[in-house]
Amino acid sequence: MAKDEPEVNGRVAWDASDHAHDGEAPHAQPPIETDGVRVTAPARVAAGLKSVLKAAEFTLKEPGLVRGIAALTHLNQFDGIDCPGCAWPDPDQDRSFNEYCENGVKAIAEEATARRCTPEFFRSWSVSDLSRQSDYWLGHQGRLTHPMVLRAGSDHYEPISWDDAFATIAGELNAQSTPDQAIFYTSGRTSNEAAFLYQLFVRQFGTNNLPDCSNLCHESSGLALKEVIGVGKGTVTLQDFDLADTILIIGQNPGTNHPRMLATLQRAARRGVTIISVNPLAEVGLTRFKHPKDVLHLFGRGTKIAKHFVPVRLSGDLAFFKGLCKEILEEESRHPEQIINRSFIDEKTRGFEDFRTAVAAVTWNEIVEQSGIPRPQIREIAEVVMRSKSMIACWAMGLTQQRQAVATIQEIVNLMLLGGHIGRPGAGVCPVRGHSNVQGDRTMGIWERMPESFLDRLRDVFGFEPPRKHGWDVVDSVKAMQRGEARVFFAMGGNFLSATPDTEFTAEALRRCSLTVHVSTKLNRAHVVTGKQALILPCLGRTDRDEQTNRNQFVSVENSMGIVHTSRGNLEPPSDQLLSEPAIVARLAMATLGNRTKVNWLHLVEDYDRIRDLIARVVPGCEEMNGRVRRNGGFYLPNAARDGDYKTKTGRATFVVSAVEPIPLEPGQFLLTTLRSHDQYNTTIYGLDDRYRGVFHGRRVVLMNPNDIKEHAWKAGELLDITSHFRNDGKQELRVAPRFVVVPYEIPRRCVATYFPEANVLVPIGSVALRSNTPTSKAVVVSFARSRLAAPL
Numbered sequence: 001m002a003k004d005e006p007e008v009n010g011r012v013a014w015d016a017s018d019h020a021h022d023g024e025a026p027h028a029q030p031p032i033e034t035d036g037v038r039v040t041a042p043a044r045v046a047a048g049l050k051s052v053l054k055a056a057e058f059t060l061k062e063p064g065l066v067r068g069i070a071a072l073t074h075l076n077q078f079d080g081i082d083c084p085g086c087a088w089p090d091p092d093q094d095r096s097f098n099e100y101c102e103n104g105v106k107a108i109a110e111e112a113t114a115r116r117c118t119p120e121f122f123r124s125w126s127v128s129d130l131s132r133q134s135d136y137w138l139g140h141q142g143r144l145t146h147p148m149v150l151r152a153g154s155d156h157y158e159p160i161s162w163d164d165a166f167a168t169i170a171g172e173l174n175a176q177s178t179p180d181q182a183i184f185y186t187s188g189r190t191s192n193e194a195a196f197l198y199q200l201f202v203r204q205f206g207t208n209n210l211p212d213c214s215n216l217c218h219e220s221s222g223l224a225l226k227e228v229i230g231v232g233k234g235t236v237t238l239q240d241f242d243l244a245d246t247i248l249i250i251g252q253n254p255g256t257n258h259p260r261m262l263a264t265l266q267r268a269a270r271r272g273v274t275i276i277s278v279n280p281l282a283e284v285g286l287t288r289f290k291h292p293k294d295v296l297h298l299f300g301r302g303t304k305i306a307k308h309f310v311p312v313r314l315s316g317d318l319a320f321f322k323g324l325c326k327e328i329l330e331e332e333s334r335h336p337e338q339i340i341n342r343s344f345i346d347e348k349t350r351g352f353e354d355f356r357t358a359v360a361a362v363t364w365n366e367i368v369e370q371s372g373i374p375r376p377q378i379r380e381i382a383e384v385v386m387r388s389k390s391m392i393a394c395w396a397m398g399l400t401q402q403r404q405a406v407a408t409i410q411e412i413v414n415l416m417l418l419g420g421h422i423g424r425p426g427a428g429v430c431p432v433r434g435h436s437n438v439q440g441d442r443t444m445g446i447w448e449r450m451p452e453s454f455l456d457r458l459r460d461v462f463g464f465e466p467p468r469k470h471g472w473d474v475v476d477s478v479k480a481m482q483r484g485e486a487r488v489f490f491a492m493g494g495n496f497l498s499a500t501p502d503t504e505f506t507a508e509a510l511r512r513c514s515l516t517v518h519v520s521t522k523l524n525r526a527h528v529v530t531g532k533q534a535l536i537l538p539c540l541g542r543t544d545r546d547e548q549t550n551r552n553q554f555v556s557v558e559n560s561m562g563i564v565h566t567s568r569g570n571l572e573p574p575s576d577q578l579l580s581e582p583a584i585v586a587r588l589a590m591a592t593l594g595n596r597t598k599v600n601w602l603h604l605v606e607d608y609d610r611i612r613d614l615i616a617r618v619v620p621g622c623e624e625m626n627g628r629v630r631r632n633g634g635f636y637l638p639n640a641a642r643d644g645d646y647k648t649k650t651g652r653a654t655f656v657v658s659a660v661e662p663i664p665l666e667p668g669q670f671l672l673t674t675l676r677s678h679d680q681y682n683t684t685i686y687g688l689d690d691r692y693r694g695v696f697h698g699r700r701v702v703l704m705n706p707n708d709i710k711e712h713a714w715k716a717g718e719l720l721d722i723t724s725h726f727r728n729d730g731k732q733e734l735r736v737a738p739r740f741v742v743v744p745y746e747i748p749r750r751c752v753a754t755y756f757p758e759a760n761v762l763v764p765i766g767s768v769a770l771r772s773n774t775p776t777s778k779a780v781v782v783s784f785a786r787s788r789l790a791a792p793l
C-alpha cells in the first residue's frame with residue numbers, strides 16, 4: 001500500500017475531504033475513463049437536491065409533465081397508486097402530498113411513459129436484431145400496445161387477437177401429457193386479486209408449479225423465520241422504528257433499493273438511535289442522507305445515519321453474528337443474570353443451553369478470520385447490543401443469497417432472542433422486501449409448496465381437489481425446462497431471463513420449450529429468448545385506470561410489514577387493447593379449463609370485490625377484506641410473533657445451532673457479489689449511471705479493493721475478463737463474463753462486486769443457498785485475467 005493511502009479496517013478508504021458537495025465527493029484520484037465508462041469517487045451524501053433534479057429529469061423524459069404530475073400526485077396516497085417499486089410501507093396515517101422517492105418516480109416514469117411499442121415496431125425489428133440490444137435499450141421502447149405472437153420458425157412478432165392468443169395457450173397446455181409439464185411464474189408486481197385467481201387457475205389445471213421471484217430473494221428469510229419464530233415474515237411496524245434504540249441494517253443498501261426507509265432511519269438517527277450497518281460495502285445511503293423534502297437542509301451536510309459500519313467479508317455474516325453472541329454470552333458468564341434477558345429466554349424460547357454450549361466451542365480465531373472483523377470491533381458492537389432495550393434487525397438480499405443464508409438469519413434471531421427483542425414494541429426482525437407485492441403474492445397462494453391447510457380451504461370453497469405434490473421453484477423449473485420435462489413457460493410479469501442465474505443455461509432452457517408466454521407492460525430480454533412459439537400479452541400497469549363493465553376497479557397489495565392496502569390507477573391506458581392481469585387469468589382459465597371448472601371467471605372480473613370476497617374465505621387474516629381494505633391505509637395481517645406468540649412446533653421461539661462452513665478460495669480467487677446500480681430496479685435499468693458509487697455511462701465494472709488491484713499488478717480502469725469456478729459432482733464448471741472495468745473501491749480484500757444482470761452469467765444454476773434453493777448471487781468464486789475478449793452486445 002502506498003504510504004499516503006489511509007487504511008480503514010484493513011481496507012483503503014477514499015481520501016474524501018469533509019466539504020463535499022451535494023451527492024459528490026472530491027476525487028481521490030483522477031477519474032477513470034474506459035470503454036465509455038466514467039468513474040469518479042463515490043458520493044458522500046444520498047438523496048438531496050440531486051435526487052429532486054433526477055426525479056424531474058426522468059418525469060420530463062418519459063411521461064411528460066401532465067401525465068407525470070397526474071400519476072405522482074396520486075402516488076402512495078390513500079386510494080391512490082401503490083408504487084410499483086419496493087415494498088417499503090407508507091405511513092399509516094398522515095401522508096404528505098409527495099410520499100415517494102427518486103426511484104419511485106423512476107418506476108412511475110417508466111410505466112407512465114408516453115412511448116409506445118406497437119405492431120409497427122415489431123414489423124421493423126426482428127427478434128434476432130432485438131436480441132442484440134441491451135436490456136436498457138429494450139426497456140426504453142415504450143409500453144406494449146397489442147398482443148403479439150412469434151410463430152414457430154418466424155423471426156418477427158406479429159399481432160394476434162386476444163381470443164386466438166388464449167386459444168393458442170390453452171391448446172398447448174392441454175396438449176401436455178401431464179399438467180406438471182407447464183410452469184407458471186409470478187413476479188412481485190402482480191396484485192393480490194390477480195395472484196389469487198392465477199393460483200386458483202393453475203391448481204384447477206392440475207399443478208403446483210408456481211415459482212415466483214421470492215424464490216430468488218427472500219425464500220431464505222421465510223424458511224428461516226417460520227422455523228424459529230413461527231411466522232415467515234417480519235415482525236415490526238413503522239411505529240416500532242420510532243421506539244427502537246438500536247437498528248441493525250444487514251446486507252442491505254436502502255439508499256438505492258428502499259429509499260424511503262432512509263427517512264425513517266433519519267428520524268431515528270436524530271432521536272439518538274444507534275444504527276449499525278453490516279455490509280461489505282459502505283453504501284452512501286447509510287453514511288449521510290439529505291431528505292429531499294427537507295428544504296431547509298437541502299444545502300447542508302445531511303444527517304449521519306449509521307454510527308457504526310461493520311465491513312464484513314462476503315459470506316462472513318454468520319461468523320460475525322456468532323461473534324456477537326459469543327461476546328454477549330461470555331459477558332453473561334462474568335455477570336450472571338445481568339446481560340441477557342433470562343426471563344424471556346426461560347418463558348418463551350427453547351434450545352438455549354445447546355446454543356450456549358455450541359457458541360462456547362467456536363474459537364475467536366475462526367470468528368475473526370471468517371467474518372473479517374477484528375475482535376475489538378466485534379466487542380464494540382456487542383456492547384451496543386448489550387445496552388439495547390429495543391433492537392430491530394433489518395436485512396435484504398445481501399444475506400438471503402448467501403450459501404448459508406438460512407443459518408445466518410437464524411443466527412440473527414439467536415442474537416435477538418438473547419435480549420428478548422422479538423414480540424415487544426420497538427423491537428423485532430424486518431426482512432425488507434424488494435418488490436411491491438412479492439409478499440402479498442405468497443399470501444395469496446403463489447408458492448410451489450403451499451401448506452395443506454391452504455389447499456384444503458381451496459378445496460372446500462371451490463369444490464375441487466387441488467394437487468398436493470409440491471411443484472418446482474425457480475431453480476428447479478429452469479432445470480426441468482433444460483431436461484425437457486417442462487414444455488410450456490408462462491410468466492405473469494417480470495423479466496425471467498434477466499432475473500435468474502446462469503443466463504446461458506436459462507436461455508437454453510427457455511429455447512427448449514414449445515411455448516413461452518409473458519404478461520408484460522414493456523419489452524424485455526425474456527421476449528427475445530423464446531420457446532418455439534412465443535406470446536406477449538400486454539397488460540395494464542399500476543398507473544393505468546382499470547375499467548371493468550364501466551366500473552373503475554382497484555386492486556390490493558401487501559407491503560413488507562404485512563399491511564394490505566389498495567392501489568388504484570388514474571391514467572388513460574396506453575392502448576385500448578390492454579387487459580388487466582385478473583382479466584387475462586380469467587380468460588385463460590376459461591379457454592384452458594372449459595367445463596372442467598365451475599368458477600364463473602367472467603363474473604369475478606366484472607367486479608374485483610367478488611374476487612376479494614373469495615380471498616376472504618380462503619386466506620387467513622383477510623376476513624371481511626372488502627370492508628377493511630377500503631379503510632385509509634388498509635389493514636394489518638395477523639402476525640402472532642409480533643404479539644409474542646410463537647407458532648412453532650414447540651410453541652416457543654427456538655435457538656438454532658449451526659456451524660460456519662467457509663467457502664475455500666484458491667490463490668488468485670475472489671468472492672463476487674452481484675448488486676444493483678442506483679439507476680436500476682430489480683431487472684429494470686432506468687439509466688446507465690450509479691452516481692452514489694461514482695459510476696457513469698456504463699455498467700460493466702468490477703469494484704475491487706485497491707490492495708488487491710496492486711497485488712495482482714492490475715491498474716484502475718484496466719479491462720478484465722471474469723471466470724467463475726464451481727465444482728459440481730466432482731467436475732469443475734467455468735463460466736466467463738468479458739470486459740469489466742476495474743474500479744478501486746472500499747470493499748474487503750478478496751471480495752469484489754459487479755452489477756446484475758450482466759454478472760448473472762457467472763452464477764452457476766447449481767450453486768444455491770442451503771435448504772432455500774435460492775441462487776447464491778452473493779457468493780460466487782471467481783478469478784480474473786486481462787481482457788482478451790470482446791464485450792457482449
Ligand code: SF4
Binds near residue numbers: 100103261
Ligand atoms: S421507497 Fe420504495 S415504495 Fe416508496 S416510493 Fe421509493 S421505490 Fe416506491
